[in-house]
Amino acid sequence: MKKDYTNQSLTKGSFAAYCLLLIFKILCIPTKDSFHFNFYVRKTKWIHSLVFTIVVMILSNGTVFQSHAQCTNCTYTAPSGGTNFNLNGNETLCITANTSNLGWNMNGSGNKICLATGVVWDQPFGGNLQAGTVIEVYGTLNLGNGFNVNGTPPNAIINVHAGATLNHTGGFGNGVTINNDGIVNFTSTSNIDVTGSFVLNNSSTGTVNALTTTNFKLGNNATINNDGTIHLANFENEEGYLNNNATGVFIVDRSMNNHGAFINNGDFQLPCNTLSGAAGATTCSFRVGDKGVGKEFISNTCIKVLNGNVTFDGPGTLNSGFEIGDGYNLTLNKTVSGTNGSFLVKGGTSTINLSGSYIGTNMKFYDVNTAGNSFDSNFGNNASSFTVSSSAGCSAVVACTPPTNVTAGSNSPVVEGGTINLTSSSTGGTSYAWSGPNSFSSSLQNPSIASATASMSGTYTVTITSSGTCTATATTLVNITTACTPPTVTATVNQATCTGAVANNDAKISFTTSIGDKYGISVGATYTGSGYAGAASITTGGGNLTGISNPNTSTQYTIRVFNGSDACFKDTVVTLNPKICIAPCESKCNPLKVVINH
Structure with missing residues (x-):
């Protein structure tokens, strides 16, 4: 053969x-x-x-036919160069052959890890990353525990390129952004939590799956922007931000609980596939909760919940059709409003309770199995605020184009007493609505808030509306820091000592300060050490760096003393000069005799 x-x-x-x-x-x-x-x-x-x-x-190369053209400017190569590495700023670790359990220490910024095409990297214990670290995935990354990110912002970034795969058995916490053009699989059979400043940007070519999890939870302030396909067994938007954009397909097999911001401009489906998932909900449902301003449900395109009850325990904006499958119920316990929105109930019970209502412009409703086709029970709403019409449902959707290229920004961090400047931009946006801490609201595109206080820290959300009824949102995080009093620093440099003609490696740099609380020392005239979170604590009014090797030439060091935050510090540059050691004279001295002749 x-x-x-x-x-x-x-x-x-x-x-x-x-x-x-x-x-x-x-x-x-x-x-x-x-x-x-x-x-x-x-x-x-x-x-x-x-x-x-x-x-x-x-x-x-380590293999003849394998191409690693995507990974360039490699400072280190794994596994041929080992399995433990020190990345000291603007350095790149290239993974060009199958490997597992890599270890690294990261110092400084601009570090990168590149996983080449066709290469499998198993990393069951995660690892520590510096803020701003970039991981380029062209092959397959099998990740166990998530990455711990030190010193955010900015987030560490994982770029999953087209043809690449990221398999992850856990969730992600603060400080990680995933830009996905390939495939991301969450493979845990228990809960998955993504929280804090986590961001998932799923492009039009990207696919995200979490089909075996009991619940996929989008935690407080975490964000998902979907332009591709996301398929989950169960989903809870706890207090995050979910944007299903025009090309996005978002599928939840069983249970959808939305307590955060959900802007739907794409295709949302709840098919009630009870065979998906190892555990979790055994029945199917769609529920909107109430977490206050900036965390609302807004749908600008059709939603179909074919098998499952629909409950609004929080307010919602419906600018499109919403269809509930045969035999399932619709309950409004809060206000649902909008423009050109409509509900079609195909056979269950429809109810507006005392705290609920259904209002807006050109709103329609149709219950197939109810006499008169209005709500079965209406305890809190004037029937004249909507029209009973057989054209309700997704056929009633009025086409609109949501704003694109939506961004939000600020001048964070802002010192107490200063001015917060919020900025936003979009393509196609015509009106703006800001919300944020302390019940802040504004209809300006770029509002300012004077006399900033600590209570103004938090997430600010802008909702941008196009000329139709479509909307899109963006968020920005504002940190308010206390007024900065830079520390006063007195530095001392001790050269190495000598043992005979040999210099010892015991040079020392020390300092004293009156108000600093953390410090770091790095080589060079520019500080490249840890930020405030990773800096060493000052416990006795100062700090030091000991055991320094005797330099060959004069070497500069930068001492950074922090006072309460990354925004408040004092840098002091010192110079350590080489110690020149000379052996002492070992000969014995004879007394000098002076003879005077008369």
């Missing part, structure tokens, strides 16, 4: 051995006549070129 080698992977050694054996066989062909001799001469020249090519391929 002919063996198929098309899917075989040849290592550097096996490929070299195979090629050299082939060359040897060719060279050993007998040369019996002039024809064979001429062929032999020609083939040896060709063999020289082949040998040179093989050597270059072997020396340039």
Whole structure:
């Protein structure tokens, strides 16, 4: 049987051995006549070129056929260069062959990890990252525990490129952004939590799956922006921000609980697939909760809950059709309003309770199995605020184009007493509505808040509306810091001591301060050490760096003393000069005799 080698992977050694054996066989062909001799001469020249090519391929990479063109400017290479690395700022670790359990220490900013195409990296215990670290995934990353990120903002970034896969058995906490053009699989059979400043940007080519989890929870202030396909077994938007954009497909198999901000401009489906997931809800439902201003449900395109009850325990904005499947119920315990919105109930019970209402402009309603086709029970709403119409449902959707390129920003951090400047931008936006801490609201595109106080810290949300009824949102985090009193620093530099003619490695840099509470010391005239969160504590009015090697040339160090935050510090640059050691004279001295002749 002919063996198929098309899917075989040849290592550097096996490929070299195979090629050299082939060359040897060719060279050993007998040369019996002039024809064979001429062929032999020609083939040896060709063999020289082949040998040179093989050597270059072997020396340039660990595998011959594997391309790692995406990972460039590599400072370190794994696993050929080891499994533990020190990345000291603007350095790149390239993973060019299958490996697992890598370890690293990160100092400074601008570090990067690059996983090459076709390479599998198993990292069951996660790892620590510095703020702003970038992980480029072109292969397959199997991640156990999440990454701990020190010193955010900015977030550490994981870029999952087209054709790449990220498999993760846990959740993500503060300080991580995933930009997905490939596939992201959450494989846990228990709960998945993503919290804090976590951001998932799923592009139009991206797919995100969490089909075996009991519940996928989008925690407080975490954000999902979906332009591709997201498929979850169960989903709870605790107090996060979910934007299902125009090209986005968002599928929840069983239970959807929304307590945060949910802006739907795409395709949302709840098919009630009870076979999906290892555990979790055994029945299907769609529920909107109430977490206050800035955390509302807004739908600008059709939603179909074909199997499951729909309950609004929080307010909602409906600018499109909403269909509830045959035999399932609609209950409004809070106000649902909008423009050109409509409910179609295909066979269950429809109820407006005392605290609920259904109002707006050109709002429609139709209950298939109720006499008159209005609500079965209406305890809190004037029937004249909507129209009973058989055109209710998704057929009643009025097309609109939501704003695009939506951004929000600020001049954070802001010192107490200063002015908060909020900014927003979009393509196609015509009106703006801001909300934030302390019941802040504004209809300006770029509002300002004077006399900032600590209570004004938090997330500010802008809702931008297009010329139709479609909306999109963006958020920005504002931190208010106490007024800064820079520390006063007195630094002392002690050169190395000598043992005979040899300098000891015991140079020391120390300082004293009156009000600083944390410090760091780094080499160079610019500070590159840890931020406030990772800095060393000052416990006795000062700090030091000991055991410094005697330098060959004068070397500068920067002492950064913090006073309460990253925004308040004092940098002091000192110079450590080399110690020149000279052996003492070992000869004995004889007394000098002076003779005076008269």
